[in-house]
Every structure is written in structure tokens, then in C-alpha cells.
Amino acid sequence: MKPAPFVYHDPASVGDVVALLGRHEDAKLLAGGQSLMPMLNMRFVVPDHVIDLNGVAELGGIADDGAALAIGAMTRQRELAASETVAARAPIVRQALAHVGHFQTRNRGTIGGSLCHLDPAAELPAVAAAYDAVLSVQGPDGSRDIAFAEWPLAYMMANLAPDEVLTRITLPCWQEPHGSAFVEFARRHGDFAIVAVAALLAVEDGKISRAAIAVGGADVRPQRLTGVETMLAGEAPGAGVFAEAGAMARGVEAMSDAYVTAAYRQRLAGVLVERALGQAATDANAKSLGGGA
Secondary structure: OOOOOOOOEEOOOHHHHHHHHHHOOOEEEEOOOOOOHHHHHHOOOOOOEEEEEEOHHHHOOEEEOOEEEEOOOOEHHHHHHOHHHHHHOOHHHOOOOOHOOOOHHHHHOEHHHHHHHOOOOOOOHHHHHHHHHHEEEEEEEEEEEEOOOOOOOOOOOOOOOOEEEEEEEEEOOOOOOOEEEEEEEEOOOOOOOEEEEEEEEEEEOEEEEEEEEEEEEOOOOOOOOOHHHHOOOOOOOHHHHHHHHHHHHHHOOOOOOOOOHHHHHHHHHOOOOOOOHHHHHHHHHHHHHHHEE
């Protein structure tokens, strides 16, 4: 199939993008195109204008200021996976990207595209939820920062006005010694997750001092398991407490579809949370023995 006719725009700056969005009501932004192009070809979306972000150099790049990673919205997934800075400061990003499609997908796909598309089963939104990421957008009235908890408004609907563009994603880096793990269950490797779990676990003096657990795929948006995180604080990491966390995780909000029931997703969430916490604890221990962060 072929897309319906549209007017193509090739801006060179964020200002140009915002101006185009202000002039044209029925416009779509083209980032990596891994979701938009199939939707155009199948005519699920029929915009009058397509604004290509690939020529906007200021939307790329990875910077580390010591407290956080600042990632341009147009940074390719393959750049994130290959970045030694990302591997050192937020290794769970690389772990998650190993589950994203195939290398051809990651060669074109962008972090901003994934976070704006907000597919419930996508991996990067779960990682952003675990890190309490901050998303910076720019529009005609200037820029604003949005906490990731306030980013998903509804099913595949981001907190982004029609005349705004996502410019940067900030991941606050954990300063304390910690481990991480990303696990998911999908029909085939590279498919969207039925359920995915991102876990960060800080262990100090033999006790869990901090935990972050995000579940993707179960519901229309990633869920932070704050109750489980609170329960883990102060506990010694081990099979017993992780099994209890898994049991609590079975209470996540979940949806049914033509292939999987909500109850199945809840059961998967429990299994994967327990597994992810075990892997994160092993990672934290290995880093402690090796002197890593």
C-alpha cells in the first residue's frame, strides 16, 4: 500500500519545526519512521503534512553532566546501544534495547519517537518510567519540562500539544552503588513485549536502600510499582523478599486483548518482577565486588 498524498517539509532547526506546526494543523512529525511509515502506508493516519526531523541536528546527542544523562530526542537507538557513556551511567538502556525489534529497526528508531508514540509494549517508556525521566518539549510559548509520570495521558497519547516537539530526555543517574535488569516476555525475540520489567536496585551494607520497578506491556502505560519499592526498602536482598515482591506485582493493572488475558499479564508481571530483582541484585553484588558503580 501507499500513503495518501501529503506535503513534505524538511526543517533545519527546532524553531522551524515549531513554526511549521503552528501553521499546519494536520501535521505529523517524522523521526525514525519505524511506526509512522507503516501507519502511513496502511492509511491508519492520513496527515496533510509530514515534517521530517532528520535534518534538525540540535535534536541529537548524548551528554553527561555527572548528575544526569541528557539525550536528544532524535538520538538513534543504535547510538544509545553503542554509547560507552550510556553503558557506564545507565546500562539498563542497553539491556532494554536488545529487545527492540532487530538491528535494522534500531538503526533508524529514535528514543524520542518511541516515547512520543508510547506503544504500551515498547521498552524505552518502561526504562524512562524507572528513571523518573524528565522530557523537555518546545512550542510557540517556549520550552517546558514534563516528569515522565505525567507524560502518558491515555492509550498512545503523550502530554504533547499539537504545536510542540519533544527535544530532550533527561535520565537522572543513580549515584549510589546499584544494579539493574531488564526482562521481558514476548512471542518471539524482537516482538513487542507482552510484559516487560525494568528494575534498578541499590544495595548498601547488605540492605536494599532504594528500588525502582517499572512494568510495561501490562496496561496502556508503564506502571511504577511504588508499593513494592517501599516494601523492599531496608530488606536484605534474597529469594524470599523477591518472591514477596513478585506476589505483590500480580496486582498490577492489566488489560486483555485478542491474544492475552489480563490475568495472564498479571501472572507474568509477578514472575518477571521476581526475576528482574534477582538479576539486579546479582548485578549490584558483582559491581560491589568489582568496585563499579
